[in-house]
Amino acid sequence: MTLARINKLNKSYDTGGEITHVLREMDLSLNRGEMVMIMGPSGSGKTTLLNLLGGIDGPDSGVLQVDGLNLTELTKKDLNKFRRERVGFIFQFYNLIPTLTAIENVELGLENLVGNSKEMKIRAKKYLDMVGLSDKARNYPQELSGGQQQRVAIARALSKEPALILADEPTGNLDEEREESIMGIMKDLQHELGITFLIVSHNTRLKKYMDRTLVLRHGTLHEGS
Amino acid sequence: MKPITKSVVRKLFKMKWRVFAISMVVSLAMAMFIMGLYSAVIFDHSMDSFIEETNFPDVFVALSEPVNYTDVDNVMSNIEGIDVYSLRLKLDGHYHYEDDTYPAIIIGIEDPKREDISKLLRKDGDTFSGRGEGVVVSGMDDIGAKKGEVLSFSIEGKPFEINATGSVQTAEYMFPSSVPDSSLPLPGQIVILFMDLGELQNITGFGVNDILINVENGQSDQVVASLWDLPVSEIIFQEDHPSVVFMDMGAGKMRSMFPLFSVIFMVIGMISIFMTFYRIVMNDSRYIGVLMSLGYSRLKIAWAYMTFGTILAAIGSVIGVIFSILFTMGIMSYTMSMIGDIRVVYPMAPMPFILGIIFSFGSVLISVGIPIMVITRQSVRQALDHKPKTRILTVGTAFSGMSKTRLMGIRNTFRNPARTALTVFVVGMSIGISGSWIVMSESAWGYMQDQVDQDTWDLRVDFSSPISNDNVTSMLDINGIEYIVPFAYLAGQISGGGNSESTFIVSADEILKTRNFELESGKLDPSTSIITNKLASELGVSEGDSITITVGARTLETTIGGIVFDILMQAVYVDRRTASPLVDEDMASGAFVRLQDKEDAEKVAAEYEGLEGVSKVTIQDDIIAAMDETFGSAMGMLYFFFIICLIIAMVVAASAIIISTMERDIEFATLETLGIPRSKVIGSMLIEISIIGVFSALLGLPFAYLFGRLFAIVMEEILYYFPIVFAFSAMVITFVFGFLFIFASSVFPIRYTKKMDVEKTIRERTAG
Numbered sequence: 001m002t003l004a005r006i007n008k009l010n011k012s013y014d015t016g017g018e019i020t021h022v023l024r025e026m027d028l029s030l031n032r033g034e035m036v037m038i039m040g041p042s043g044s045g046k047t048t049l050l051n052l053l054g055g056i057d058g059p060d061s062g063v064l065q066v067d068g069l070n071l072t073e074l075t076k077k078d079l080n081k082f083r084r085e086r087v088g089f090i091f092q093f094y095n096l097i098p099t100l101t102a103i104e105n106v107e108l109g110l111e112n113l114v115g116n117s118k119e120m121k122i123r124a125k126k127y128l129d130m131v132g133l134s135d136k137a138r139n140y141p142q143e144l145s146g147g148q149q150q151r152v153a154i155a156r157a158l159s160k161e162p163a164l165i166l167a168d169e170p171t172g173n174l175d176e177e178r179e180e181s182i183m184g185i186m187k188d189l190q191h192e193l194g195i196t197f198l199i200v201s202h203n204t205r206l207k208k209y210m211d212r213t214l215v216l217r218h219g220t221l222h223e224g225s
Numbered sequence: 226m227k228p229i230t231k232s233v234v235r236k237l238f239k240m241k242w243r244v245f246a247i248s249m250v251v252s253l254a255m256a257m258f259i260m261g262l263y264s265a266v267i268f269d270h271s272m273d274s275f276i277e278e279t280n281f282p283d284v285f286v287a288l289s290e291p292v293n294y295t296d297v298d299n300v301m302s303n304i305e306g307i308d309v310y311s312l313r314l315k316l317d318g319h320y321h322y323e324d325d326t327y328p329a330i331i332i333g334i335e336d337p338k339r340e341d342i343s344k345l346l347r348k349d350g351d352t353f354s355g356r357g358e359g360v361v362v363s364g365m366d367d368i369g370a371k372k373g374e375v376l377s378f379s380i381e382g383k384p385f386e387i388n389a390t391g392s393v394q395t396a397e398y399m400f401p402s403s404v405p406d407s408s409l410p411l412p413g414q415i416v417i418l419f420m421d422l423g424e425l426q427n428i429t430g431f432g433v434n435d436i437l438i439n440v441e442n443g444q445s446d447q448v449v450a451s452l453w454d455l456p457v458s459e460i461i462f463q464e465d466h467p468s469v470v471f472m473d474m475g476a477g478k479m480r481s482m483f484p485l486f487s488v489i490f491m492v493i494g495m496i497s498i499f500m501t502f503y504r505i506v507m508n509d510s511r512y513i514g515v516l517m518s519l520g521y522s523r524l525k526i527a528w529a530y531m532t533f534g535t536i537l538a539a540i541g542s543v544i545g546v547i548f549s550i551l552f553t554m555g556i557m558s559y560t561m562s563m564i565g566d567i568r569v570v571y572p573m574a575p576m577p578f579i580l581g582i583i584f585s586f587g588s589v590l591i592s593v594g595i596p597i598m599v600i601t602r603q604s605v606r607q608a609l610d611h612k613p614k615t616r617i618l619t620v621g622t623a624f625s626g627m628s629k630t631r632l633m634g635i636r637n638t639f640r641n642p643a644r645t646a647l648t649v650f651v652v653g654m655s656i657g658i659s660g661s662w663i664v665m666s667e668s669a670w671g672y673m674q675d676q677v678d679q680d681t682w683d684l685r686v687d688f689s690s691p692i693s694n695d696n697v698t699s700m701l702d703i704n705g706i707e708y709i710v711p712f713a714y715l716a717g718q719i720s721g722g723g724n725s726e727s728t729f730i731v732s733a734d735e736i737l738k739t740r741n742f743e744l745e746s747g748k749l750d751p752s753t754s755i756i757t758n759k760l761a762s763e764l765g766v767s768e769g770d771s772i773t774i775t776v777g778a779r780t781l782e783t784t785i786g787g788i789v790f791d792i793l794m795q796a797v798y799v800d801r802r803t804a805s806p807l808v809d810e811d812m813a814s815g816a817f818v819r820l821q822d823k824e825d826a827e828k829v830a831a832e833y834e835g836l837e838g839v840s841k842v843t844i845q846d847d848i849i850a851a852m853d854e855t856f857g858s859a860m861g862m863l864y865f866f867f868i869i870c871l872i873i874a875m876v877v878a879a880s881a882i883i884i885s886t887m888e889r890d891i892e893f894a895t896l897e898t899l900g901i902p903r904s905k906v907i908g909s910m911l912i913e914i915s916i917i918g919v920f921s922a923l924l925g926l927p928f929a930y931l932f933g934r935l936f937a938i939v940m941e942e943i944l945y946y947f948p949i950v951f952a953f954s955a956m957v958i959t960f961v962f963g964f965l966f967i968f969a970s971s972v973f974p975i976r977y978t979k980k981m982d983v984e985k986t987i988r989e990r991t992a993g
Contacts, residue, residue, distance in 0.1 A: 047988065056898055057984035077903075084900025091987070095895040099636035100629060108629040109899050117626060156899075 003163060003196045004030040004053060009062030011048055022048045024219035026062070032163070033194040035186070037206055039224060040216035046200040049216065050166040053198065054087050055079040067163045084113060088157030090167035094149040096141040102152045103128055103137040109156045127159035128152070130185050132178075146173040154182060158189060167199045171206065183209045230529045232512075234536070244537060246880030246973070250497055251541030253873045254490035255585040256548035261485075262577035263553050264560075270572045271557075272469070279344045281396045281463060282437040283445050287315070287716070289458035290690050291431035297455060301436065304451045306444035309341045314425050315435035317687065317841040318380040319834065320416040322369045326831070328841065329378055329416040330398075332435070333425030343397055343437050345419060350391025359420035363392035370416045378418065381689060382835050385428050387420055399468040458776070459716035465727045485936065489658055490873055491584065493651045495592040497880050498537070500647055503596040504884070506530065513600055514607075523601040527594070534593030538586040545585060546578060552869075559862060630896070630905040634912030637889070645917065648881040652921035652967060655874030657928020659867050660959030664933035666863040667955045672948060676791065677849055679741045682817035683826050686833050687714070689840040691812040700836060703829065705821045710735045711813035713804060719756075719797060721772035721785075722765035728756075729796045730774060732804035739817045742798075743790040751800040753786030760795045761788045772797075774807065781806045871966040878921070879970035882914060886974035893978045894986040907975055911968075918967035922960045926951075929959050 006028040012021045022045035030036060040046050051057040052064060055071050056079075064071045067086050074082060088109070089095075096105050106124035107117075114120045128134050131151040141149050150173045157165050165186075171179040187209055189195050199206065207213050213224035275281075288297075294312060301310050314333040319326050337345055337352035337360065345352065348363040350372035361370045370376060372391045377384065398417045426432065436455075440448050449460055463469060506513070516526050557569045627635075638645055686701060697711040712733035719728040733739065736751050745758050747768030754772065766772060768788055774781040774797060783803060801810045820829060823846075830842040886893075896906050930951045937949045 051984045051987070054898065056987070080897070080900050080902065082900070083898060084902075087900075089898045091895075091898075095891060095898075095987070097633060097892050097895065099633055099640050104629050104632065108896075108901070111629055111905070112900075112902060 001032045002029050003032045003034075003067055004028070004198075005063065005065045006053075007063035009052070009064060010060045011045070011052060011057075012060055021219055023052075023059070026220055028214075028221055030164075030196050030198060032196055033190055034211045035190050035197040035199070035209060037199045037201060037210040037213045037224075038216055038221070039200075039202065039204075039213060044216045045219060046216050047168055050089075050168055050198065050200055053164065054089055054166050055082050086163045088160045088162040088165040090154050090157045090165065090170045092169040092172055094141070094146075094153040096149055096152055096156075098141050101138050101140055102133060102144065102148075102155075105141070105152055106156045106159050109160050113160060123159055124155075127155040130158070131155045131182065147175065147178060150174055151178070151182065154185075158185070158195075161189070161193050162195065164196045164198065167197065167201075169201050169203070170199060171201070171203060176205070179203075179205065230532050233529045233533050236533070244540065246876060246883055247494070247498055247537060248541040248544055249876045250490070250494040250873065250880060251538065251585055251589060252543075252545035252548050253869075253876065254494050254588075255541060255545030255581045256552050257490055257869075258488075258584055259545070259549035259577045259581035260552040260556060262580060263549065263574060264556055266574045266577065267553065267557055267569060267571060270574075271568065271570045274570045275396050275399075275568070276463075276469070279346060279394075279396045280340065280342050280439065281466075281468075282311075282343055283440045283463050284436075284438040284449060285397075285459075285461040285466060286436040286438065286449075286452060286455075286457055287459040288434040288436070289456045291429075291434040292455065293432040294426075297433050297436065300452075300454050301438075304448055306441050306448045308439045308441045310439070311335070311339065311342050311437040312422075312433040313435040313437065314422055314429070314431055314433050316380050316425070316429065316431070316689070318378050320368075320370065320418075321377040321379065321384075325368070326834070327368060327416055328843075329418060331378060331380060331418045331420065331425065333422035333433075334419055335422050337419060342439050343395065345393040345395055348392045348394050350389075352393070353390045353420065356421055356424045357386070357388055358390050359387040359418050360391050360393045361389055361419075362398045362417035363394055365416050366392075368416070370418075376416075376418070380429055381837060381840065383428060387418060393419065396468050397466070460718075461727060489654065489932070491588045493655055493873075493877055495588050496647065496651045497877055498534075498589055498592040499595060500644065500881065500884070502533070502593050504888075506596040506600050510600055510603070514603075514605055517601075517605045527597045527601050530597045531590065531593060534590045535586075537593070538589035541589065542582045542585050545581065549578070549581065555865075556862070559865070628905070630901060630909040631912055634909035635916065637885075637909070638913045638916045641885075644885070648878070649917060649920045649924055652874055652878045652881065652917065653924030654928050655870065655877050656922055656925025656959065656963035656967070657932050659870035659874060659963065660925055660929025660955065661932035661936055662863050662867045662870065663955045663958050664929050664949060664951055665936055667952050668933065668937070668948065668950045671950060671952065673852055674849070675743075677845070677852065679743060680739065680845060681741065681819055682710070682739050683820045683823050683845050684818040684830055684833065685815060685843040685845075686818060686839055687815040687841040687843075688813070688838050690838065691809070691814050692838060693811050694813050695811075697813045697816050700838070701816055701818060701833065703832065705825055705829070707819040707821050708735070708738060708817075710739050710817045712736070712739075712815055712817060713801070713808045713812065714814045715776045715804075715808055717774055717776035717807070719760065719764065719772055719774050721770055724764045726760060726763050726795065728760060728774070730776065730799065730804060730807065731796055732799050732801055732808065733817070734801050736798050736800065739819075742787075745788045745790050747785065747787030749789075750786035751798055752803055753799075754783045754803065755787045755789055755798040756785055757791035757796050758788050759791065760797070761785070763795075776807045779807045867962070871962055874921075874925075874963065875966040875970045878914075878917065878967045879973040882917070882970060883973050883977060886910070886977055890978075890981055890986045893981060894983045897983045898987070903979075906978065910974055910978070911971055914968060914971040914974075915964075918964045921967055922963035925959055925963045926956055929955070 006026055009023055009026040009028075010021070011023040012019050026049075038046050038049065048057065052059055052071075053066060055066075055074070058072060066082070069082060069086075071079065071082070097108060100108060103121070103124050106127060107120050110120045110123060114123060125134065125137065128137050131154055133148060133151055133155065136144060136148060141152070144152065150170070154167075154170060157167070171182060174182060183206065186197060190197060199210070214221045215224045291314060297312055301307065301312070311334065316331050318329045318331045320329040321327075345360065350360075353359050359376070361376070365371070370389065370392075372389055374389050376387045376389050378387060379385070422433075438448060445462055452460070513526055517523070691713075692700070694711045698709055701709050710733050712731055715730040715732070717728060717730055719726050737749060742749055742755065749755060754774075756766075756772070761767065764772070766785060768785050770785050772783060772785060774783065781804065783799070789798075804810075818829070820826060826844045826846060830844050833839050833842045893906065930949065933949045933951070
C-alpha cells in the first residue's frame with residue numbers, strides 16, 4: 001500500500017541569479033512500512049527531497065502526495081498539522097533545542113499529539129530508554145556528546161510514531177555498535193508500527209537494513225545496487 | 226572595493242533588520258541631540274526677530290501714580306540718550322462677558338499705528354482710529370474679545386464700552402499673566418485692551434503712568450538714572466522683561482535638557498551596537514585569523530570592520546537628520562502656539578546638525594572599534610583556534626511539567642544571563658528616561674500645588690493708589706472675614722553677592738500669617754528679610770548676607786534672615802518697620818484677605834471690585850485654575866516626550882530581541898518541522914519578552930527617579946527648583962507603559978519568525 005507518491009516532481013533554486021534544477025521530473029513511490037535509503041553525491045538534492053516530503057519546502061511542479069494528502073494543496077496551518085502528526089524528522093545536525101533537556105526535547109515533539117503530559121512523559125522516557133539514554137534524560141544537549149545528541153534527535157522523531165520518518169544521515173555521528181543498535185530499533189518500529197523510513201546517507205553499511213536503495217543523480221532517482 | 230571590505234559589507238546587508246534597529250536607536254538619539262540645540266537656536270532667533278520686528282522697548286517704566294501728561298513729557302524730552310519714548314496710561318480693570326467678569330489690563334496709547342516703539346502687529350481686522358474703538362491682544366476669542374464685538378469694561382466701577390476693530394500681537398504681552406507678578410507664565414483668562422489715550426484719560430481722569438523707552442547705543446543706565454524726578458515704582462530692562470526671560474528660559478531648557486537626554490540615549494545606542502558588534506566580530510574570529518595568516522595587517526582588518534560602523538553611522542545620521550527636523554518642527558509649533566503663537570523663524574544654523582552628526586559617528590565608531598581592538602590584539606593562532614560558541618546557561622529543571630514551548634520561553638530569557646542583564650539594563654534605562662518625564666511633571670505639579678496651598682489668604686486686593694492701614698481694615702471688613710492683612714507691594718532692585726536682580730518687596734506686619742513659608746535655610750524673621758530661594762540663587766547669597774533693596778530713589782540696607790522655597794515669586798518679605806526706608810509704614814497698596822468660608826470668595830471679590838480705590842481683586846482659586854491650565858498645556862508636551870522616549874525604548878528592546886531571535890533561527894525552524902502550532906511559538910516568544918519587559922520596567926523605576934533628579938538639577942539652574950518625589954501614580958504609569966511598549970516590540974521578532982524560510986534556514990545553518 002502506497003504511503004507517499006511523487007510524480008514528475010520538479011524543484012529548482014535560484015542561486016545568485018542562476019537557476020539550478022535540483023529535481024527533474026522525479027518519480028518515487030514509498031510503501032507503508034518500507035525502509036528506503038537514498039544515496040547520491042553532495043548537492044544532488046537528497047536533502048531537498050526530504051524537505052519536500054516533509055512539507056517544509058514546496059515543489060515547482062509535479063505531484064507530491066503523502067498519506068493521502070496532496071501537500072501542494074495544503075495551507076501553512078495544514079502543513080504544520082501534517083508535520084506534527086504524520087512526519088518525523090531526524091536531522092544530520094540533530095537540531096535539538098539547547099534550552100530543553102534530553103527528555104524535554106523528546107516531549108516537545110509530542111506536545112499537541114499525545115493526550116496528557118503524563119502519557120507524554122512515559123512515551124518520551126520509553127524512547128529515550130530505547131536509544132540507551134535514560135540516564136541522560138535530564139541533561140541539556142550541550143552536556144551530551146555528538147552521538148548522544150544524535151540519539152536524542154532519533155528518539156524525538158521515533159517517539160511520535162509517525163507514518164513517515166525522514167532521516168538525514170541519522171547515524172553519521174554514531175560508532176558502529178551504536179549504529180547497529182539504532183538501526184535495530186528502527187527496524188523493529190518499522191515492523192511493529194508500520195512506519196515508513198526514508199533515509200539519506202552516504203553510509204553503505206546501512207544498505208543491509210534497507211528494503212530498497214535508490215541513487216539520486218542529475219535530479220532523478222535510479223535503482224541502486 | 227577590497228575583498229575584505231566587500232565581505233564585511235555583504236555581512237551588513239544580510240543583517241538588514243539588525244542594522245535598521247540599531248540605526249533607529251542612533252538616529253533617535255541624534256534627533257534628540259539636534260532638536261535640543263536647534264530648538265534653542267530657533268527660540269532665540271524667533272524671539273530676536275519678533276523683538277526686532279515690534280521694536281520692543283529697551284526700558285519699561287511704571288509710575289506709582291498717574292501724572293499729568295505734559296509734566297512727564299517735559300521730563301522725558303530733556304533726558305539725553307533717549308531715542309524714542311511713548312507715554313501711556315495703563316490700568317487694571319475688568320472685562321465683562323455674558324455673566325462673567327475677567328481681569329483686564331487697559332492701556333491708553335496715542336497712536337496705534339506707531340512703529341518705532343512697541344509696534345502692535347495686526348493679527349485680525351484693523352487698528353482703531355478713534356474714540357470708542359480699541360484692539361485686543363489675540364487669544365481670548367472664546368470669551369468674546371475679538372474683532373467686531375462690542376466689549377464691556379470697567380475701571381474702579383466705571384463702565385465703558387469699546388468696539389473691537391481687530392486683534393493684535395505684541396511682544397510685551399506674549400505671556401499675559403492673570404496672576405500678579407508671577408515668575409511663571411500663568412495665563413488664566415485676561416484681556417489686554419489698547420485704546421485711545423485721550424478717551425481713557427477722560428473716563429478715569431488720570432494722566433499717564435507708564436513709559437516705554439528706546440535708548441541710544443545702550444545708554445539704558447544713564448537714562449534710568451535721570452528718571453528720578455518722576456514717581457517711578459518699577460523699571461524693567463528689556464532683558465528682564467517676562468517675555469524675554471521666558472523665551473530665554475525656554476531656549477535654555479531646550480539647550481540643556483534635550484542634549485542631556487540624547488547623551489543617555491546615545492549611551493544606550495552604544496551599548497546596543499557594542500552588544501551586536503561584539504558578537505559579530507567574535508563570530509568572525511576565525512575568519513579574522515585567516516586574514517591575519519594571509520598577511521593582512523591588523524589595521525587593514527580593523528579598517529574593514531570600521532566600514533561597517535561608518536555605514537551604520539551614516540544610515541543613522543541620515544534618518545537622524547530627518548527625525549530631528551520633524552521633531553524640531555513639531556516641538557516648535559507646539560511650544561510657540563502654547564506660549565504666544567509667534568511666528569517661528571527657522572534660521573540656517575548648520576552647527577547643531579554638524580555636532581549631531583559628529584556625536585553620532587563618534588559614538589558608533591567607538592562602540593564598533595572596541596570589539597575589533599580586542600580581537601585583532603589576538604595572535605594568529607589564538608584567532609584561528611577561536612570557536613565562537615553560544616554560552617547557554619539554563620535555569621534548573623523546575624517547571625518541567627509545563628508546556629515545553631512555555632518552558633523554552635522562560636529558559637531562553639536566561640540562556641545568556643550576561644546578555645539578558647545588559648538588555649534589561651539598556652531597556653530599563655530607556656524606560657527610566659521616559660518615566661523621568663512623568664516623575665518630573667508630577668513632582669513639579671505637586672510642588673506647585675503645595676506652594677499655592679501655602680498661601681492662607683483667599684483674596685488679594687490691590688488698590689489703585691495707597692490707602693492708610695486703618696482705612697484698609699474699615700473698607701474691607703465685611704461679614705465673614707477671618708483676617709485682613711494690609712501690605713505694601715513694591716517693585717525694585719535687589720543687590721547682593723555682587724549681583725543685582727529685579728524683585729518684588731512684600732511688606733506686611735503679619736506676613737507670616739498669610740503664608741505657611743517653607744524654610745530652606747535660616748529663620749522666618751521679617752524684621753530682617755526673607756527672600757525666595759530662586760532670588761537667593763540668582764544673586765548667589767545665603768542667610769546672614771547683606772543685601773541692598775532699591776525702590777526708586779529709596780534704599781534699604783538689610784541682612785537675609787531666611788531663605789524660603791517659592792516657585793512663583795522672586796520676592797523679598799519684610800515687616801513694615803523694616804521696610805519703612807522704602808515706603809510709608811502706615812500706607813498699604815493692597816491687602817490679603819482670608820474668608821471664614823472660601824466658597825464666598827467670588828461673592829466677596831465682586832463686592833470689593835465695586836469699591837472705590839480697588840483696582841484688582843485676585844481670587845486664590847483663580848491662580849490654581851491658571852496653574853492647572855498652564856500644566857494642562859505643558860502636560861501634552863511632557864507626554865509627547867514620554868511617548869517618544871518609550872518608542873526609543875521599544876526600538877532598543879526590539880533591536881536586542883531581534884538579535885537573539887536571529888541567532889536562534891534554527892531553533893524556530895526546528896519547531897516548525899516538529900509541527901509546533903504557531904500560536905505556541907509566538908507564546909514562547911511573548912513569555913521571553915514579557916519577562917524582559919517586567920524586569921526592564923522594574924529597573925526603569927529607579928532610573929526614572931534618578932534621571933528625574935538629574936533633570937531637576939538642570940531645571941533648577943535654568944528655571945526653578947522643585948523637589949523630586951516619586952509618586953505611586955508615576956511609578957504605575959512608568960511601569961505599565963514601559964512594559965506595554967516593550968511587549969509591543971515583540972511584533973518584530975514574531976514577524977521575523979513568521980517570514981522565516983524554514984527550508985533555507987535549515988539548509989544554510991546545518992550545511993556541513
